[in-house]
Amino acid sequence: MKKLFGTCGKMIIGVAFALLLLSCLIPFVLLPLMGSYSTEELMRQLPFTFGDKFYENTKTLLEGNFLKVYLNSILVSAGSIVFSVVISVLAAYSVTKFRYKGASLITTFIIVTMMVPGQISTIGYIMEMRAMHLTNSLWPLILTWMAHPFTCFFMIQFMKSSVPTEVIESGRIDGASEPRILFSIVLPFIRPGIATTVILLFLWSWNSYTLPMLIINNNDMFTIPLYVANLISEFRFDIGGRMAALTWAVFPVIILFVIFSKSFIKGIASGSVKG
Amino acid sequence: MKKNNAITLRGRKMQMGRVWPYLFVLPYLLCYFLFNLFPMLYSFYISFFDWNGVSPKTLVGMQNYVDLLTKDSLFWKSLTNTLAMVAISIPVQVGLGLLAAALLFPMKHKRAMESIMFLPYIIAPIAIGAIFANMFDWQFGYINEVLSHLQVISEKVYWLQDERWAFAIVVIMQIWRHMGYCMIIYLAGMTSISSEIYEAAKIDGANSVQLFWHITVPQLRPMTVFLVLTSIINGLQLYEMPAQLYAGSSAASGGPQFSVLTVIWKFINDAFGPKMRLGYGAALCYILFVIIVAFSMVFKKLTAEED
Amino acid sequence: MKKSIAKLLALVMAVSFLLCACAQPNADDQPGQESPSGSQTTLAPSDAGNPDNGEKVTIVEWSQGEKILKLKQEIIAEKFPNIDYQYVLVNNNDYLTKLQSALATGTDVPDIITVEITNRGAVFDLDILENLEAAPYNYDRNELFDAVIPALTNSRGELVSLDNQFCPSGFAYNRELTKKYFGVEEPDDVFALVKDWDSFIATGLKLKEVAGDGVYMMQGMFDLLELLVGQSTHEFIDGDTIDVTGRYREAFEMACKIRDAGVPLGNNEKNSTTWNAAYTDGSVLFFNHASWSTNSCIASNDKEQTTMGQWGFCMAPGGGWMNGGTSIGIYKDSPHKDEVWQIIQYFQGSVEGYEAIYDRIGWIPSFEAFYEGDDAPINNDFLYSNWFGGQNICKYIYDNIGVGIAPYESLSTYSTVVTECFKDTALQFLINPQMTADEGLRYMIQSIQMQEPNATVK
Structure with a gap:
């Protein structure tokens, strides 16, 4: 009896878990599914199989400035990643592998500032960008990631745990310059950590909507989330096109995730758990 | 170190x-x-000025803060909404994450399932908002379609136009997005629990449920603290998903009777909406900041005392 | 060592690539709009024709509805070679937020500010528009219909905006459907079915009998309320006092009466996908219709033109009302105010300029000159009258509804919030078939009061 109950329970749990998994897959099926129909078809009958309009919807998008928008998103993400990672690695190296007055203070500062909600600086940031005459460019969307406390904190954690101090010392004794030590000795150790931060930064900047919405007014400067939110024809929403656009927006994220999922999941878990 | x-x-x-x-x-x-x-x-x-970004600033001192806290019932509504969303979603998302982790942990080939569970966390909040808006659309959403097919409902339900349903949907969105993240963190935590503790308990005759409650859960305490704290901080800043839920709607922002208006949504409306009260919006953000700091401190204190 | 240098090099290259790419937009805001319109290329010849007419001035307008903007772009390219007219498509729901953030960031504020009727209170209140009656513009408001002036002036009484279209409205209907259910199709005969609200109710009940489920008199409570509210305009905001009850009670009660009588009304939320679909799927008989609706509602929803020529237009029960509409003004800090005024004067102030719009888009203007005399453009056929089987609905609208229509209400700082809350309330009526007029009023008052704690809402 008890055993029967046990198998029943297991089955229920199994089914529930399967449903949970299924629910996680829904959007990734729904986006291309709905994106493969015209809006008119979608309204007539909700589809459960793929249609043949995906190419057409994409073509309509490309006739607009979707390509330019896509490029903007790539630029913003690439810029954010490069700057933020370089700056964080340098800072993390400095506070973990050198002993100087203020190192621990800076570390505390970084940890404390992680808690600050980003919106608090939004208004000031917009005004600042206005004063710097940068509001007509993609720069504000990149600069905002430059000194990102979480990225830096993550790098610090990683640097602490996976770069043995002895290697650095021996490098110093060999007379290597500090930048060289960083590039040729430290870098290989922290490569997995960098991979994780790169993906995280990519996710954040690629998916970011609020700040671009407030700061970008020029169609030519739109990023994908902005473009999708503004996708209209005359007075109505083109659902098919919107879904196709969203499919394209999600696509690179999935590809990256599939390729790097192992190091990503590992990285994100280790980074936060050790905190 | x-x-x-x-x-x-x-x-x-x-x-x-x-x-x-x-x-x-x-x-x-x-x-x-x-x-x-x-x-x-x-x-x-x-935040100490009355300013719309165009005309000259007027110094108003603490007036913005005073107005927000004493006069603006919509602010209190948005705050209680947000707190309620956070209070409901966190236990569920953390609980589901823990259960899923416990189920997955003993499995050998879990990489694929792990990744699937994590997918909602990586796609753009505005995409999630758009998907949910479509699924719950009363007229041609999948939810109504499927439910009426299965004859669970006789009439189509106005999910997004009903105060309580709208609120529930936002909570579901929040849970759905974050449970995979919680699971990943817990999975990582589980690998660090030494198997000796389990062995010892098994020898004492503990069954798997007891093992889970008496060893796994307490051992994962640091992860739980981390997850709850970060979820509170992130949850209090909820905006993009609920806002996108109503992106194409002609209704005023915040959902029916402001039932899903969040603090940050209110901030965007005040600072960049019809009134364009930048000072007022800035003051609102600082109040939210104080709340977040207060929460973090109380939470840190609570967890520290128990340790 | 070499490896690290290579890496450094790659990094530097990546950074400099970024620098170039990000800076690029600043350098070339001239060609800007590389895509949505192909008309950029058609511009070239006139450019070449005037090699040294000095600097070309770029004027930007934000709006929705690409067709009209494209048309304007073409005409301006021909008519004003000194002006490079660019447009940005902005969804009406986002217009205010985007305008505010542009003002806050101080960049990319459009030179021409286009304001939808519901946003006018808020935008005029920002004090960012030029007074068009002052020098150097010296526009005379007597050129306009008196009825539209309250919606074009700010709280100080300055005329700051000119109408894009004159918006008296009636019903558009599909002749095939009225023929099918009632055996009539000519405007006069159809109007006899709905000549007052009692006839409207009777016709509605009859429709229910002959058509059964799934066919409705109107799109839903939302559109019905909009019509009734539009017909009963009168001033109701006095300083900080908003008399919601006095303003909306009558309309709410009438709508409830019609609904409770059993008239089949649809369930479509305004501008929703199903609302748009109703124009072609035969589920709705009567559509609220102003001159602009032919382009924005019928033509844009019927891309395959299956209902071409099937439409008719008649008066709505209870008379005409002003339905929607946009107006445009000059941004105070635009560097090219003179050029903007040239454009506005041409399109919004001259018969010649408006004729093209009338002809191609089917809009009508708010200035009298367009309608005066036997050779007035209003007497001509226009492209969109094809949808109505040749019925000149613009002339019909002007003669039967436009003349003597009740004026708009004056704009106040509260107008936008009140309108938003009205929409929200109308939505509640739509989804809750048991809602009474009193409940609606209470709901609306509460919504307004929450957003405007300083106002007295009754």
Whole structure:
């Protein structure tokens, strides 16, 4: 009896878990599914199989400035990643592998500032960008990631745990310059950590909507989330096109995730758990 | 961790060695000051003014804060909404994450399932909002379609136009997005629990449920603390998903009777909506900041006392 | 060592690539709009024709509805070679937010500010528009119909905006459907079915009998309320006092009466996908219709033109009302105010300029000159009258509804919030078939009061 109950329970749990998994897959099926129909078809009958309009919807998008928008998103993400990672690695190296007055203070500062909600600086940031005459460019969307406390904190954690101090010392004794030590000795150790931060930064900047919405007014400067939110024809929403656009927006994220999922999941878990 | 205690080179090298760390940390500090701290302080300054960004600023002192806390019932509504969303979603998302982790942990080929569970966390909040808006559309959403097919409902339900349903949907969105993340963190935590503890307990005759409750859960305490704290901080800043839920609607923002209006949504409306009250919006953000800090401190204190 | 240098090099290259790419937009805001319109290329010849007419001035307008903007772009390219007219498509729901953030960031504020009727209170209140009656513009408001002036002036009484279209409205209907259910199709005969609200109710009940489920008199409570509210305009905001009850009670009660009588009304939320679909799927008989609706509602929803020529237009029960509409003004800090005024004067102030719009888009203007005399453009056929089988609905609208229509209400700082809350309330009526007029009023008052704690809402 008890055993029967046990198998029943297991089955229920199994089914529930399967449903949970299924629910996680829904959007990734729904986006291309709905994106493969015209809006008119979608309204007539909700589809459960793929249609043949995906190419057409994409073509309509490309006739607009979707390509330019896509490029903007790539630029913003690439810029954010490069700057933020370089700056964080340098800072993390400095506070973990050198002993100087203020190192621990800076570390505390970084940890404390992680808690600050980003919106608090939004208004000031917009005004600042206005004063710097940068509001007509993609720069504000990149600069905002430059000194990102979480990225830096993550790098610090990683640097602490996976770069043995002895290697650095021996490098110093060999007379290597500090930048060289960083590039040729430290870098290989922290490569997995960098991979994780790169993906995280990519996710954040690629998916970011609020700040671009407030700061970008020029169609030519739109990023994908902005473009999708503004996708209209005359007075109505083109659902098919919107879904196709969203499919394209999600696509690179999935590809990256599939390729790097192992190091990503590992990285994100280790980074936060050790905190 | 070992302290690096041997920077012992002489002469010029040593001089240089002194400069390098400052040089390395400088860009970060500079950028933080320029693009985070300064704007923050400037926002704080603006919060004492009545300003729409176009006409000249008028100094109003604490008036913005006073108005928000005493007069603006919509602010309180948005705050209670947000707190309720956070209070409901966190136990569920953390619980589901823990259960899923416990189920997955003993499995051998879990990589695929792990990744699937994590997918909702990586796609854009506005995409999630758009998907949910479509699924719950009363007229041609999948939910109504499927439910009426299965004859669960006789009439189509106005999910997004009903106060309680709208609220529930936002909570579901929040849970759905974050449960995979919680699971990943817990999975990582589980690998660090030594198997000896389990062995010992098994010898004492504990069954798997007892093992879970008496060993796994307490051992995962640091992860739970981390998850709850970060979820509170992130949850209080909820905006994009609920806002996108109503993106195409002709209704006023905040959902039916402001039932899903969040604090940040209210901030965007006040600062960049019809009134364009930048000072008022800045003040609102600072109140939220104080709330977040208060929560973090209380939470840290609570968890520290128990330890 | 070499490896690290290579890496450094790659990094530097990546950074400099970024620098170039990000800076690029600043350098070339001239060609800007590389895509949505192909008309950029058609511009070229006139450019070449005037090699040294000095600097070309770029004027930007934000709006929705690409067709009209494209048309304007073409005409301006021909008519004003000194002006490079660019447009940005902005969804009406986002217009205010985007305008505010542009003002806050101080960049990319459009030179021409286009304001939808519901946003006018808020935008005029920002004090960002030029007074068009002052020098150097010296526009005379007597050129306009008196009825539209309250919606074009700010709280100080300055005329700051000119109408894009004159918006008296009636019903558009599909002749095939009225023929099918009632055996009539000519405007006069159809109007006899709905000549007052009692006839409307009777016709509605009859429709239910002959058509059964799934066919409705109107799109839903939302559109019905909009019509009734539009017909009963009168001033109701006095300083900080908003008399919601006095303003909306009558309309709410009438709508409830019609609904409770059993008239089949649809369930479509305004501008929703199903609302748009109703124009072609035969589920709705009567559509609220102003001159602009032919382009924005019928033509844009019927891309395959299956209902071409099937439409008819008649008066709505209870008379005409002003339905929607946009107006445009000059941004105070635009560097090219003179050029903007040239454009506005041409399209919004001259018969010649408006004729093209009338002809191609089917809009009608708010200035009298367009309608005066036997050779007035209003007497001509226009492209969109094809949808109505040649019926000149613009002339019909002007003669039967436009003349003597009740004026708009004056704009106040509260107008936008009140309108938003009205929409929200109308939505509640739509989804809750048991809602009474009193409940609606209470709901609306509460919504307004929450957003405007300083106002007295009754």
